[in-house]
Amino acid sequence: MQEIRWILILEIFYSFIIILTCLRIIYDTRSTIKTLAYLMLTVFLPVIGIVIYFSIGTNYRKRKLYSKKITKDERIQRVVGQRLYLESKKVWETLPQEMAKFQKLARLLLKDGMSLLSGHNKVEVLLNGEQKFPAVLQAMKDAKHHIHIEYYIFEDDGIGNAIKEVLIEKAKAGVQVRFIYDDFGSRSIRKKLVPELRAAGVEAYPFYKILFIALANRLNYRNHRKIIIIDGCIAFTGGINVSDRYQNLAEDSNDLYWRDTHVKITGPGTYYLQYLFICDWNFCAEQELEPQQEFFCDWETAYGDAVVQIAASGPDSDNPTILYSQIQAIGMAEQEILITTPYFIPGESLLDALIVASLSGVKVRILVPGKSDSIVVAAAARSYYGELLEAGVEIYQYRKGFIHAKTMVIDQQLSVIGTANMDNRSYELNFEVNTVIYDQHTAGQMTTVFDRDLEDAERIEASDWKKRPLYKQLPEKLCRLFSPLL
Numbered sequence: 001m002q003e004i005r006w007i008l009i010l011e012i013f014y015s016f017i018i019i020l021t022c023l024r025i026i027y028d029t030r031s032t033i034k035t036l037a038y039l040m041l042t043v044f045l046p047v048i049g050i051v052i053y054f055s056i057g058t059n060y061r062k063r064k065l066y067s068k069k070i071t072k073d074e075r076i077q078r079v080v081g082q083r084l085y086l087e088s089k090k091v092w093e094t095l096p097q098e099m100a101k102f103q104k105l106a107r108l109l110l111k112d113g114m115s116l117l118s119g120h121n122k123v124e125v126l127l128n129g130e131q132k133f134p135a136v137l138q139a140m141k142d143a144k145h146h147i148h149i150e151y152y153i154f155e156d157d158g159i160g161n162a163i164k165e166v167l168i169e170k171a172k173a174g175v176q177v178r179f180i181y182d183d184f185g186s187r188s189i190r191k192k193l194v195p196e197l198r199a200a201g202v203e204a205y206p207f208y209k210i211l212f213i214a215l216a217n218r219l220n221y222r223n224h225r226k227i228i229i230i231d232g233c234i235a236f237t238g239g240i241n242v243s244d245r246y247q248n249l250a251e252d253s254n255d256l257y258w259r260d261t262h263v264k265i266t267g268p269g270t271y272y273l274q275y276l277f278i279c280d281w282n283f284c285a286e287q288e289l290e291p292q293q294e295f296f297c298d299w300e301t302a303y304g305d306a307v308v309q310i311a312a313s314g315p316d317s318d319n320p321t322i323l324y325s326q327i328q329a330i331g332m333a334e335q336e337i338l339i340t341t342p343y344f345i346p347g348e349s350l351l352d353a354l355i356v357a358s359l360s361g362v363k364v365r366i367l368v369p370g371k372s373d374s375i376v377v378a379a380a381a382r383s384y385y386g387e388l389l390e391a392g393v394e395i396y397q398y399r400k401g402f403i404h405a406k407t408m409v410i411d412q413q414l415s416v417i418g419t420a421n422m423d424n425r426s427y428e429l430n431f432e433v434n435t436v437i438y439d440q441h442t443a444g445q446m447t448t449v450f451d452r453d454l455e456d457a458e459r460i461e462a463s464d465w466k467k468r469p470l471y472k473q474l475p476e477k478l479c480r481l482f483s484p485l486l
Contacts, residue, residue, distance in 0.1 A: 018042060087299060088116035095307055099438050102414055105328045106309060109436065113321040115310045121267035122304030123442050125417070127449065129246030132236070132262045133159055139230050139264075140166045145294050146176040148229040148277045150207075152185040152222065152419070153241035156193045160242050164193055168200040179204040180280055182223045185241075205285045207431075221315050223280070224419050224430040226262075227273055233297035235270040237435055238262030238417050239406050246404075257401025259453065261340075263417045263435055268299050269308030276312055276433060306439035311418070314431035322420045322434055323427040327353045329410050329436075333362045338409040338450045340367040342402070343374075343421035344381045350422065351384060355391040363394075367453055370397035376479050377423070383480035389462035400456035406434075409446045414438060417446075 025038045041048075088110060092103065109115040126132040140147055140163070147170060154160055171177045179197060181189060183206035190206075197204045207223040228236040240246050240262045248257055265273075274295050281289050313321035330337060330353045337357060344366065346354065358364045366388070372378035385395055408416040418434025420426040437443070 088118075091117040091119040091307060094119055095438060096440075098440075099307075099413060101332050101334070102329075102410075102438060105325060105332060105414075105436070106438075108328050109309050109311055109321070109325055112319055112324060113310075113312060113317070115272050115312065117307055117309050117438075118268035118271055118299075119307050120300075120302040120304065121265055121269040121306040121308045123269075123306040123308065123437055123439060124264040124266075125442065125445050125449070126236075126238070126240075126262040126264055128248060128258065128260055129159065129240055129244075130248060132238075132240050133162075133247065135264055136228060136236055137162065137166060139228075139234050139236075140170065143170055143175050143230045145231045146178070146229075148178050148227070148274070148281075150180040150223070150225055150227040150277055150280060151242055152182045152224045152226060153243055154181050154186040154189055154193075155241075155243040156188045157244045159244050159247060160189065160193065163242060164197060167197060167202050171197075171201040177202040178277075178281055178285075180207050180223070180277070180284055181205075182207050183210045184222055185224075203285065205281075207280065207284045209284075222430050223314075224426065225276070225280075225312075225433045226419055227277055227433065229270055229274050229277055231297075232274060232295045233266060233270060233303075235265045235273045236262060237265070237273060237419070237433060239404055239419060259398065259401060259403045259405060261405035261407050261417055261449070263437075265308060265435065267301070267303035267306075267308075268297060269306070269310075269435070271296055272310040272312070273433070276310070280431070306437055306442060309436045309438070311416075311434040311436055312432065313427070315429065316431075320427040322418075322432055323347075323350065325434070325436065326350065326408065326416070326422070329408065329414060329416065330354060330357050333357055333410045335362060335411045336409075337362055337364045338367075338407075338447060339365070339422070340403060340405045340407045340450065340453065341422045342369055342372070342404045342406070343377055343423045343426075344368050344384070345377065345423040346384060347424060347427075351387065354388060354393060358388070358391045358393045364388075364392070365394040365396065365450075365454075367396045367398060367403060367450065367457060369403050370399045370458065371402065373402070379476045379479040383476040385460060386465060389460065389465055395460045396454055396457040397460065398453065398457045403453065407446060407450075409443050409450060412443045412447050413440055415443045415446045 021042050022039055025035055025042065092106060106117055110117070124135075126135060147167065149167070167177050167179065177197075179202055181194070181204065183190070186206075194204050208221065226237055226239070226241060239260045245255060246258050246260055275291070278289050278291055278295070281287065311322050311325040313319070313323075327350060330350075337354075354364055354366075368381065369378075372381075388395060406418050406420055406422075415437040416434050417437070418432065420430075420432040420434055426432050
């Protein structure tokens with residue numbers, strides 16, 4: 001009798017927990033689809049469903065998990081933003097008339113992300129590690145005042161140690177070197193490489209250090225940004241992490257070929273990247289690093305002709321700014337949209353934007369990997385192909401190796417090169433950064449690169465896709481049910 005009584009008490013207690021969890025899901029989750037998915041998990045998977053929700057589903061953007069970081073962001077925004085707000089208006093007036101259609105995108109990023117337009121930039125597109133790493137090493141060797149570096153994956157391998165040696169050399173020469181690494185993505189450097197950097201005078205901190213007790217939550221919210229800023233005037237950002245696999249070395253010919261894209265910015269386009277770094281630094285290092293004049297280049301100096309704006313978002317931002325910027329850019333396209341992404345789980349809003357663009361007569365082409373490093377993610381992605389193909393969207397699968405680039409080109413006028421994939425994780429969970437480039441020359445380069453990549457890709461024919469057997473379609477549709485959680 002006593003045993004039955006305890007079982008009854010436990011059942012009542014568990015029912016109470018389920019009700020509270022369901023109420024929190026309904027209150028916290030903005031997306032109806034995600035709300036239903038989490039409710040089903042909680043109700044139909046006893047205990048496990050609740051654990052999954054609190055591990056990956058909690059809306060920390062709404063609950064301000066990074067409130068300590070947000071406070072410091074707002075303080076720095078006031079210091080940096082006052083000078084740049086008026087300057088951005090002047091920059092817009094210098095753009096060619098044909099760029100006027102992108103004014104809504106610029107306003108969106110200005111209002112939602114406090115990302116201001118910067119002119120007079122020199123922009124260089126860097127393909128793969130073969131082009132990126134020599135440029136990075138040379139720029140670091142030329143550093144005079146500071147090197148700020150922030151990476152999701154920084155590995156203890158050939159290129160990782162080559163960069164480490166330069167950082168140590170510059171730190172010993174009196175250059176300020178600050179290094180932020182993601183504690184999960186860069187876990188291979190924690191025991192040896194990071195202590196070596198610190199011993200040489202490099203300030204190095206993990207972004208949101210992983211503690212065993214909080215392992216589940218903290219694994220889910222990662223710093224996926226890749227940023228290097230040198231002397232306030234040169235910046236590197238994009239999809240390429242610090243790892244030998246991005247170099248496609250001849251001696252590693254048996255390894256998978258990696259295709260990725262990065263960008264080097266010289267000029268005031270580095271301002272907002274520097275702002276992001278200072279905010280991230282003050283959060284993870286628990287310091288009060290001020291936006292010193294030496295951290296920013298001369299606004300008036302003409303380094304080039306490109307106008308640059310930065311789209312950044314994460315659990316600390318009020319809105320998924322990167323998602324909004326992509327939807328806005330797609331909606332402004334008149335002739336052509338070229339998208340390259342390794343992980344394509346667009347969600348309903350982005351999916352509808354692409355379908356509407358294609359049905360409106362815009363040529364939409366999407367390049368995705370032929371082989372993915374995640375079976376579940378790849379299956380979920382394929383579940384979206386049918387709707388897109390029916391609407392006239394062209395989808396290509398890269399066959400030469402693994403395509404890791406995250407880029408978009410609109411009408412050969414606007415380019416986006418960044419760290420964000422087209423999936424929920426990038427839009428809602430990770431700290432990400434994209435570079436928006438208002439420059440026809442760069443867009444022309446990116447269009448040429450896209451066309452060249454298509455030579456190593458295979459187009460999916462809509463008629464063939466429809467004929468696929470049901471046993472192939474069923475797993476994809478099942479994985480799609482979990483796409484809001486991926």
